[in-house]
Amino acid sequence: MYKKAFILPLLLFIIPFKHQAQDIPRLYKDALQFEAKFNDKEALQKYLEILRFQPNNPAAVCKSSELYALLGRRQPTKEKQWDYYKLAKSYAEHALRISPNSAEANFVMAFALGRIAIISSGEERMNAVKEIRTYAEKAVQLDPKQYKAYHVLGRWHYEVSDLNSVERWLLKMAYGSLPTSSLALAIRNYEKSKQLNPAFLLNYLELAKAYNRKGDEKKAIEFLNTMIKLPPSSSNDAAIKTEGMKLIEKWK
DSSP, X not given: OHHHHHHHHHHHHHHHHXXXXXXXHHHHHHHHHHHHTTOHHXXXXXXXXXXXXXXXXXXXXXXXXXXXXXXXXXXXXXXXHHHHHHHHHXXXXXXXXXXXXXXXXXXXXXXXXXXXHHHOOHHHHHHHHHHHHHHHHHHHXXXXXXXXXXXXXXXXXXXXXXXXXXXXXXXXHXXXXXXXXXXXXXXXXXXXXXXHOTTOHHHHHHHHHHHHHHTOHHHHHHHHHHHHHSOOOSTTHHHHHHHHHHXXXXXX
16 A cells, blocks of 8 residues: 555656656747747747756757857847856857767857857957867868858957957967968858858858958948848848848948
8 A cells, every 4th residue: 555655646746757758849849930930039948948858958958058149149238148148158068068079069169159259358258269269160070061160260260360469469378379360261261151051141241241351342242232132041130131231331
């Protein structure tokens, strides 16, 4: 009798958990549908729910990191952005612990560090800048079709090639010597990203900025006009198109 009394509550505990764990494919489907509707906040909640049952699910961990980074960009204050970017980095670190040789895990770490670098300054920023390249390069080595990582590398070269003297000194201290960077390498990586995914709108925007800095305003505007005609594929694309239209007016 006592044995039955013990087993019944145990079964009542196990069965609901098993049922919920079996819902993971549904949660994935829901998350993807929310992403398709550009509802990143709800998509993130679905991925976090998956992690309640499978804390080491590589895809859900990587997606959580990427979405925290994307949502952080839209926060109204630097403090709020910092909170989101730190969470993005934390999930990226977890992804790398689970799968250190995953291209996606290395990409989300590079992406999170990139967002942190944008709102940081001084030594902290330069330390992030140093790591961004390491993770992005590993991502494309592991998966040569990782177009987002090529975009990150393009942005890295674009920013590093334009650092001021103090930032260059700090970066030299972080590396031991100044790393090779140039506008030409930025354009090359952006072009590679475009080749791999011609529908990636953000890449057109940054590629246009690179050509504008090079002095080729005509080509820069051509890329922006192409971008504006493309259908949105992410939650940030409306804002990206708006920025592109403003740049066209500015560069005419």
